[in-house]
Amino acid sequence: MNWRAPLDVYCERTDAGLWAEPVNALTNLAFLLVAVWLLRRMDRRTPADLRVLAGLIGAVGVGSGVFHTVAQTWAAVLDVVFIAIFVMVFLQRALVRLIGWRSMAANVAVLGMLVASAGIALSVKLPALNGSELYLGPWLALIALAVICPTPCARRWLIAAATLFGVSMLCRSIDLLVCDAFPLGTHFGWHVNNALVLYCGMRALMTAPARRLPC
Numbered sequence: 001m002n003w004r005a006p007l008d009v010y011c012e013r014t015d016a017g018l019w020a021e022p023v024n025a026l027t028n029l030a031f032l033l034v035a036v037w038l039l040r041r042m043d044r045r046t047p048a049d050l051r052v053l054a055g056l057i058g059a060v061g062v063g064s065g066v067f068h069t070v071a072q073t074w075a076a077v078l079d080v081v082f083i084a085i086f087v088m089v090f091l092q093r094a095l096v097r098l099i100g101w102r103s104m105a106a107n108v109a110v111l112g113m114l115v116a117s118a119g120i121a122l123s124v125k126l127p128a129l130n131g132s133e134l135y136l137g138p139w140l141a142l143i144a145l146a147v148i149c150p151t152p153c154a155r156r157w158l159i160a161a162a163t164l165f166g167v168s169m170l171c172r173s174i175d176l177l178v179c180d181a182f183p184l185g186t187h188f189g190w191h192v193n194n195a196l197v198l199y200c201g202m203r204a205l206m207t208a209p210a211r212r213l214p215c
Helices: 022-026 029-040 048-070 073-097 103-123 132-148 152-173 187-205
Strands: none
Touching (some): 022 187, 029 048, 073 132
C-alpha cells in the first residue's frame, strides 16, 4: 500500500493542495469546540472515562482536519482510527453507565458491534452511500442504545444523537452527487452534525449517577 497516495474523494477538493478543502477542513473546529466546552465543565471529580471521551472528541477533529488538508492514505487511516476509538469507548461506557451492564458484557457487545459493522460494510455496496456503509453499524448501535436506555433524560439525548447521525450520513452520502449543482459539496455537514452527535452522546452519559450536568 502506498501510504502517501493522494486521495480525491470529496466534492470540494479539486487538486492535491493542502488547502484544497478549506470548508471541510475548518468545519472540524466544531469537534474541538465541543471538546473544549465539555472539558471546561469537568474537574478532578469528573470520572476519568468522561474526560477521556471529551479528549477523544478533540482527537476526532484533529484527525479529520489532517485528512482534509493532507488528503493522503495515511491521513485517511488516522481519521478513521480516532473515530473508531471514540465509538468503541463510548459504546462500552454507555452500556455500563446508562444500561447497567457489567464491563465484560459491554466489552463483548463492543466486539459484536465491530464484527457486525465490518460485515455490513463488506456486504452493503451501494454507490449512493459513497462509503458510508462503514458507519451503518455504529448508527444501529446508537439507535439500539436509545431504545433500551431506561432513563428518560439520557434516552432523549440518545434519540437526538441518533437522529442527527442520520442527517450526518445523508450529508456524507450525497456529497459527490450534488457536485454539479453545489460545487462545495455537503461533506462539511458530516462534520458539523457529527460534532452535535458527539455532544448529545456525551450529555447522555453525563446524566448518569455521577453526572456533572443536569438534563
